[in-house]
Amino acid sequence: MPRASATFDAPTDLRAQYRIRSDVLAGRSPEQQPRPIVRASWDRSRTLGLTPDGVPPTPPVTASEVEAQRSASALRPMIDQLAAVLHGAVDSAGMLLAVTSADARILWRAGPAPMRKYADELGMVPGATWAEGNVGTNGIGTALVEGKPVGIHQAEHYAEGHLPWSCAAAPIRDPLTGEQVGAVDLSYRSAAVNPLALPHVVMAAQLAEAQLRQRYHESAERLRTHAAPMLARLGGPAIAVTRDGICAASVGTEPPARLTLPSDIKPGSVWLPGIGTVIAEPVPDGWLLRLPDDESDDEPTTVVRLDLTASPAIVQITGQSGSWSHTLSPRHSEIMLSLALHAGGRSASELADDLFADPARTVTVRAEMSRLRRTLGGLLDAMPYRISEHVRADAALPDDPQMLLPGSSAPIVVRTRADLADAATDADSPAGRHRAY
Numbered sequence: 001m002p003r004a005s006a007t008f009d010a011p012t013d014l015r016a017q018y019r020i021r022s023d024v025l026a027g028r029s030p031e032q033q034p035r036p037i038v039r040a041s042w043d044r045s046r047t048l049g050l051t052p053d054g055v056p057p058t059p060p061v062t063a064s065e066v067e068a069q070r071s072a073s074a075l076r077p078m079i080d081q082l083a084a085v086l087h088g089a090v091d092s093a094g095m096l097l098a099v100t101s102a103d104a105r106i107l108w109r110a111g112p113a114p115m116r117k118y119a120d121e122l123g124m125v126p127g128a129t130w131a132e133g134n135v136g137t138n139g140i141g142t143a144l145v146e147g148k149p150v151g152i153h154q155a156e157h158y159a160e161g162h163l164p165w166s167c168a169a170a171p172i173r174d175p176l177t178g179e180q181v182g183a184v185d186l187s188y189r190s191a192a193v194n195p196l197a198l199p200h201v202v203m204a205a206q207l208a209e210a211q212l213r214q215r216y217h218e219s220a221e222r223l224r225t226h227a228a229p230m231l232a233r234l235g236g237p238a239i240a241v242t243r244d245g246i247c248a249a250s251v252g253t254e255p256p257a258r259l260t261l262p263s264d265i266k267p268g269s270v271w272l273p274g275i276g277t278v279i280a281e282p283v284p285d286g287w288l289l290r291l292p293d294d295e296s297d298d299e300p301t302t303v304v305r306l307d308l309t310a311s312p313a314i315v316q317i318t319g320q321s322g323s324w325s326h327t328l329s330p331r332h333s334e335i336m337l338s339l340a341l342h343a344g345g346r347s348a349s350e351l352a353d354d355l356f357a358d359p360a361r362t363v364t365v366r367a368e369m370s371r372l373r374r375t376l377g378g379l380l381d382a383m384p385y386r387i388s389e390h391v392r393a394d395a396a397l398p399d400d401p402q403m404l405l406p407g408s409s410a411p412i413v414v415r416t417r418a419d420l421a422d423a424a425t426d427a428d429s430p431a432g433r434h435r436a437y
Contacts, residue, residue, distance in 0.1 A: 014191055017155035018163075025052060025158075037146060038156045041137035044145070045158040048133045053160045056134045060127035061105070064363045070107050071367035074181045075099060075172065078211045079108050082184060082204050089186055089200045098124070098185040104131035104141050107182075118189060122161055130185075135159055139167030140185045147171060147180070149205070151198045154191070164189050168197035170205035175213040176244055176258070184208065220248040223285040230288060230322040238321070239278075242286040243377055253291060261287070266378055266390040267302045267319075281319040282378045288321050304379055304387060306336050306395040308404060317379065331355070332372050334410045340395040341416065345386030354412035 016032065023030035024042060033039065061069075070076055079099060083090070090097045096111035096119050106128050109119070119125065132141035136158025143150040149170035154163055169185035184204045186197045219242045227240035227249050237252030245259040259272055265287065270280045278289040281302060305316040313333040316325045328336060338346055338354040346354065348362040348369075355365065373380050379388055387393045398404055401420035405413050 021155045041142045042158055044132055045136040050136050052158055058129045058134045060125055066127045067363045068366050069101055071370050078208055083110055085204055085207055086200055089196060095186045095188045100140055100183045102180045102182055104144055105129050139169035140183050143169040143171050143183055149198055149202050153193050168201050170201040172205045172208045175209050176216055219285050220246050223248040226284045226324055227288055233322055237291040239289045266388060268390050281321055284375055302391040304391050304393040306340050309396050309398045326375050331368055333405055334408060334413060338412045339387050345384030347384050355410050357411045
């Protein structure tokens with residue numbers, strides 16, 4: 001992504017800045033025009049109906065909503081590294097670090113206690129929306145609108161409450177799609193422009209984009225490893241693609257570097273632009289796309305088997321192109337048990353009740369489901385969460401009810417153990433030994 005110069009030419013005379021701002025916002029002809037990027041932002045803020053002394057129309061969201069957005073953010077895995085890179089600027093120079101979503105919502109914030117206190121008073125808190133349409137001209141919102149690094153100094157802000165502050169922000173782009181996924185910002189309270197702020201956020205944004213690029217590369221490498229033996233067994237053309245559509249490997253065809261996959265891709269027949277109809281089978285970190293030879297081959301059967309007799313539990317996936325398995329963590333084992341027992345699906349609150357006996361713990365559930373779906377992908381649906389109806393699923397349970405996820409106290413596990421014990425009292429009933437869902 002193109003980067004701006006690491007400096008910005010704000011007027012050095014602070015009193016002149018305030019006169020310029022006062023004249024422009026009052027509709028008078030100023031003695032000197034503000035920077036074009038600032039004037040354009042002031043005009044947008046006014047057009048959006050904001051007043052310099054007004055209250056942001058959108059209040060901060062709740063802590064649980066912030067945590068849900070953090071879990072879903074592509075930036076979450078690199079927050080600690082970004083904080084480490086900017087540690088000197090944050091601590092030594094007394095700056096406040098903020099990392100936001102693509103819509104300018106503050107998700108992470110760090111800085112010295114005095115700066116956090118000032119930010120609290122300003123309303124610059126996790127969950128607050130720092131978009132131009134909510135707080136007017138500022139580093140975060142204006143950088144996201146302009147699509148490039150931006151520095152805003154004191155009287156260049158639109159809102160009265162922001163005038164003691166200066167800030168520099170840079171958008172972070174997904175290197176694959178080019179879309180903005182968030183922004184990184186350094187804010188401080190000083191009458192002088194800090195020359196380090198803008199180059200620091202540019203460096204941080206470049207680091208984040210490099211990390212995103214590396215994650216795409218690692219995902220493709222993992223998929224290539226899993227898919228290679230499956231591709232070798234196939235008699236026809238096929239492509240292994242990551243969940244993001246990156247073509248990691250192929251046989252019998254020369255695919256483009258990236259395919260556009262439907263957001264709701266499921267196992268089975270799928271039509272793709274430029275490729276046509278393919279047969280999609282889920283594999284770790286992505287999909288195996290087979291180009292069918294005839295119409296009779298367009299609906300393969302994918303079988304998902306939850307093996308709870310193993311320790312740790314395993315999910316085994318079998319399709320026409322081969323088999324693969326994934327070892328489950330204890331929490332993911334509990335989730336898969338609940339989904340196997342409820343073919344119609346479970347809402348986030350129902351899963352929270354199954355796992356914690358607390359329907360309110362939906363943030364934790366969504367975070368765990370996000371992690372689980374990174375591997376199992378199209379095997380799991382959302383809204384409600386469920387094992388895809390496009391696959392056949394069954395579960396193998398232990399003969400001894402107490403051996404079902406030993407050590408787990410999740411309500412869903414406790415109930416299932418009791419059901420298995422009750423079924424075992426009927427000598428004629430094999431229920432509980434092996435179930436299909």
